[in-house]
Each structure stands twice: as structure tokens, then as C-alpha cells.
Amino acid sequence: MIAAGAKSMLGLSIASPKGISDSSSRSVGVLRACVSMEGSQTMSHNKNGSIPELKAVNGHTGQKQGPLSTVGNSTNIKWHECPVEKADRQRLLDQKGCVIWVTGLSGSGKSTLACALNQKLYQKGKLCYVLDGDNVRHGLNRDLSFKAEDRAENIRRVGEVAKLFADAGIICIASLISPYRVDRDICRTLLPEGDFVEVYMDVSLEVCEARDPKGLYKLARAGKIKGFTGIDDPYEPPLNCEISLGQEGTGTSPIEMAETVVAYLEHKGYLNA
Ligand SMILES: Nc1ncnc2c1ncn2[C@@H]1O[C@H](COP(=O)(O)OS(=O)(=O)O)[C@@H](OP(=O)(O)O)[C@H]1O
């Protein structure tokens, strides 16, 4: 099936991030690129699920191009559509791409949950990828410190990368302290409704500090690390996250927590295309 005449319109709009309270430590407006595509080609599968032959693509058919845009400091840019779309990739994987955003204090169990969840989903034949704050700071975000602006940039970049993973059809687990509500809410606005699942590790500072697996709380208490989250830097817990883990009376082992998240994903239909 060859569809022709793909046209695109690209506009910019200012949107307020969902659920941001004025009392938030940091308050920003969100400049969001709203992209609307008309007549873009969709690759339809044959009845047996195989993919039909490739066809001419928007931008390669000599069609008149839509307007150019400016997004941030990027001038004269234009969005290009591909004939293989998110829905096609999701069918291939038999799952829906989404972002599981795990937030909480250092030592609250974010990385442990991320790995346990990854393992559970892998066992079910589902494709996941973990973006862990500590790990991403070894590469992509190695230029960022822990001051508020750099933490915000850290979250923004990981939010954008996670969005690409979700668009690839992958279940992306992002585990970062992400201390500011506004930064997490901005990441939420990057994704379609429902595709951003915020998981709060509701574990007290006392418990995290008692665990102190890297000795960082001890160093922070001794004044050897400045601006440590929970000690002399803020952490803003979510106000309306999808899943809250760690409270008394709920399954608090990493496996039980991962099972809670898997059950949520199953219930919401993310584990099938
Ligand atoms: N000042 C300060 N505050 C908090 N954490 C610190 C700090 N300095 C270093 N670390 C180590 O960095 C890990 C957190 O990185 P993140 O990218 O998740 O942080 S943030 O989201 O940008 O706040 C964090 O890892 P986790 O313990 O896994 O959370 C720490 O190991």
C-alpha cells in the first residue's frame, strides 16, 4: 500500500506542566513543540503479520514541504515522518512503549526495583531498558553537577531519551532521584496520556540513611558532600503519582514491588500491542 501526499504542520505552544503547584521550589513554563501530522503514511501489516514492501516516503516523493520551525535554539528545522511507526514497532514486540519513572531518595531502592522489574518483564518476553541516574551520569550527563539547574537538565535529557525509547515501543524504566516535582511533571507532558507511570519509592530518610550502601549520607552529615538530597537539598514527593511503594502493610521486598508494577502494566494493557 503506497500512500502519498504526506503533509506536516509544525507549531509551537506554551503549556503549563500538569499538577505543578506554585509552592514548588522551582517553577518554569514549558515550551512544548506541538506537532500535528496530516496524511502521514502508515505501514499496514498483512493479515499474517508480515510487513509489506517499502514505499516512497514523505520528503522523498517531491511533495511540497511544510513550513520550517524554530524550537529552542534550533532554527529552520523540519519534522520528518517515517513509514514504520510506533504502532508497527509495538505490534512487532507485542507490547506498548511507555516510561516507568522511579523517583525517591538516595538509598530508597530505585535501582533495585528497576532491575527487579526489568528482570520480571524480561521473563515475560517483554523488552525493557533501564536508564539509571548514576549510570547516565557516567556518559551522556557527565557534564552535570548536583546543583538545581543541573539536576533539572539531567531530568530533561533523561526524559527526552526515555520518550525516544517509548516511541521505539520499549518499556523504559528511568530511575533517578529527580527531586523536583516540576521537572518530573515536564517529563510527563512529553508523553501521551497514560504512558508516563510515576512510581514513588516512599521510604523515609531515616531508613535510607540507615541503609547508606555507598556511605554518602555519612559523608553528607560530616559536611564532606554539600547539597545532598534529603540532608541539605530538597526532595519533593509526588502529589498524585500512579504507584506508591514502600509503605507499611504493602509488599516491600523488591520482588513484591516489581510484581505490583507488572500488575499495573498488565491492567493498563501495556504488556500487549
Ligand atoms: N549531592 C548529591 N545528592 C544526591 N545524590 C548524589 C549527590 N552526589 C552524588 N550523588 C549520587 O548520585 C546519584 C543520583 O543521581 P541522579 O541523577 O539520580 O540525581 S538527580 O535526579 O539529578 O537528583 C545518587 O545515586 P542513588 O543513591 O542511586 O540515588 C548518588 O549515588
Ligand SMILES: Nc1ncnc2c1ncn2[C@@H]1O[C@H](COP(=O)(O)OP(=O)(O)O)[C@@H](O)[C@H]1O
Ligand atoms: N525493597 C527493599 N527492601 C530492603 N532493602 C532494599 C530494598 N530495595 C533496595 N534495598 C537495599 O537498599 C540499598 C539501596 O538500594 P538502591 O536500589 O541502590 O537504592 P537507590 O537506587 O534508590 O539509591 C541497597 O543496599 C539495597 O540492597
